[in-house]
Amino acid sequence: MTRRDFINSTSASYAGLLAWGQLLPAPASALNLPANGQRGEGPARRVVILGAGLAGMATAYELGKLGYDCTILEARARAGGRVWTIRGGTGETELGGDAQTCRFDEGNYFNGGAARIPHHHQLTLQYCRELDVPLQIFNGNNEAAYLYNDQPGGTGELANRRLRIKEYHNDMRGYTAELLTKALDQSALDQQLTKEDIEKLVDFLKNEGDLNTAHLYKGTNRRGYKPKAEPGAGVSPGALTDPFGLTDLLRSGFTQPVFYNVGDYIYEQQTTLLQPVGGMDAIPKALAKKLGSKIIFNAPVSELRKTDNGVRVVYQQDGKPTELMAEFCVCTLPLPMLKNLESDLSGTVKRAADFVPYIKTGKIGLQFKRRFWEEDDWIYGGISRTNMDINQIWYPSFGFQGQKGVLIGYYNFYGRAEAVGAMTVTEREKLALTQGVKIHPQYPAEFENSFSLAWHRIPYSGGGWATYDDNTRKKYYPALMEPDGNIYFAGEHTTYLTAWMAGAFTSARRAVESIHARVGEYTQK
Secondary structure, three states: OOHHHHHHOOOOOHHHHHHOOOOOOOOOOOOOOOOOOEOOOOOEOEEEEEOOEHHHHHHHHHHHHOOOEEEEEOOOOOOEOOOOEEEOOOEEEOOOOOEEEOOOOOOOEEEOOOOOEEOOOHHHHHHHHHOOOOEEEEOOOOOOOEEEOOOOOOOOOOOOOEEEHHHHHHHHHHHHHHHHHHHHHOOOOOOOOOHHHHHHHHHHHHHHHOOOOOOOOOOOHHHOEOOOOOOOOOOOOOOEOOOOOHHHHHOOOOOOHHHOOOOOOOHHHOOOEEEEOOOOOHHHHHHHHHHHHHEEOOOOEEEEEEOOOOEEEEEEEOOEEEEEEEOEEEEOOOHHHHOOOEEOOOHHHHHHHHHOOEOOEEEEEEEEOOOHHHHOOOOOOEEEEEOOOOOEEEEOOOOOOOOOEEEEEEEEEHHHHHHHHOOOHHHHHHHHHHHHOOOOOOHHHHEEEEEEEEHHHOOOOOOOOEOOOHHHHHHHHHHHHOOEOOEEEOOHHHOOOOOOHHHHHHHHHHHHHHHHHHHHHHHHO
16 A cells, blocks of 8 residues: 555545545536637647746646647746745745755655645645645644743733643633623623523523533633643543633733634634645646646746737746747736836736735744654644744644654744844744743754745745735736736736635636637637
8 A cells, every 4th residue: 555545545635534524525626628729730829827836837737738838937946936845955045145955854844835725725625636636634723732922021820921722712712601691691682682592592602611500611621631630540530720810811912913813713724724745845746747848947037028929028048038939928927026027018017016015924944853742732733823023833734743843933924024034044043942932941952953934035936925905906906807918917916815825726727718718719710
């Protein structure tokens, strides 16, 4: 039995989850259009695609099925764009930064960009199925992980101490249910609810908040047991942890926005989440394998022009300008890169490239000699959150019970990411360790090496993803929906699924369908 056979035959795989009824099958299917990329008996219609990220490769993959002759120009030496898995041997030099080479042991890695697939991103799952990319569970929501509110000089009960997420959530849920139950008992809502409605709601709150018979929250086993006092053999039922006081919780700082991002509420992060076995780059690798020599690497584009019959693209190869002519172009470059091109694009497209902002974000992977978060803290996957500059600590959802492991030691955004990204890689490592030790005191004894990245400083990226507000969406987004002559646009920034691989895939299909419909009109004429 191969590894893939084993994964596909167990509940750890997407197929297993479908078989057990834990996921609905994705209704998305392979793109099925009539193949008319040929000009009768003549050569195939030629399409040049800028960028070998998911959008660019999916576009070439689908157009290739339809008979088009596609060439992808990719500035980097690898495919995938912001779908990038960092592992031993990975190298990168940020803009204005020092060269880094990852020194993780074999089998250890972290996803520097895209890291999870929501179960309702049906098209992403369809491509994984079509490309034979095996999947496993990504544990994003783990109540055993920690919250930590850094309060220099703080004196409150919860100041400068790590708190299990389950302790905070269940205490707040319990006290909230208790308060609402008291309001109902005082008949404050008689005009809105009948007596029977109130009884049903009180019963729900009693169970939701785990209230006692007096409708009071006093803490239960939902929030856990004291260390070394778990239920077990013998006569001891275990010793429950004591709930924190409601006032202490409200004054703890955990109501700050930095702690709001809880996966059990946000639509895109609700369980079940999935990830490719062996790293997210399994998806772009599978696409690149299908496309083969259609991708030209180390070929940054410097010029994009419209012609009477299509487009002309100038790119650099081996330090020399090279020209490529095609009937159509699909541009998937991130907008910060598009605005640097010499082009005769329309003014509306150029304004979109100039004014649609991209988020500043960064990550660091920390390799440790042992998986202390599992052995000592019982954390298997999930995310700890803090108001410190590191913002989040991610625990790997693979390699459980192994010897070594890699944590994502920070995942930060906006001003924090900009400040940390401006540091040297050595300074970033020091920051991650200095702040992370407040949550995990095992850091100093177990740390081995690190690799960090700031997406706004990564060549050919310009940021993590497009961040529209209502104003920029209204003013600039429409220009990216329509072709500019024979130039089409795709990528997560051309969708309402920014920051997600599903955005790249849906944009690719939209571009393919648009070009194919246009060619169909030519053919009919």
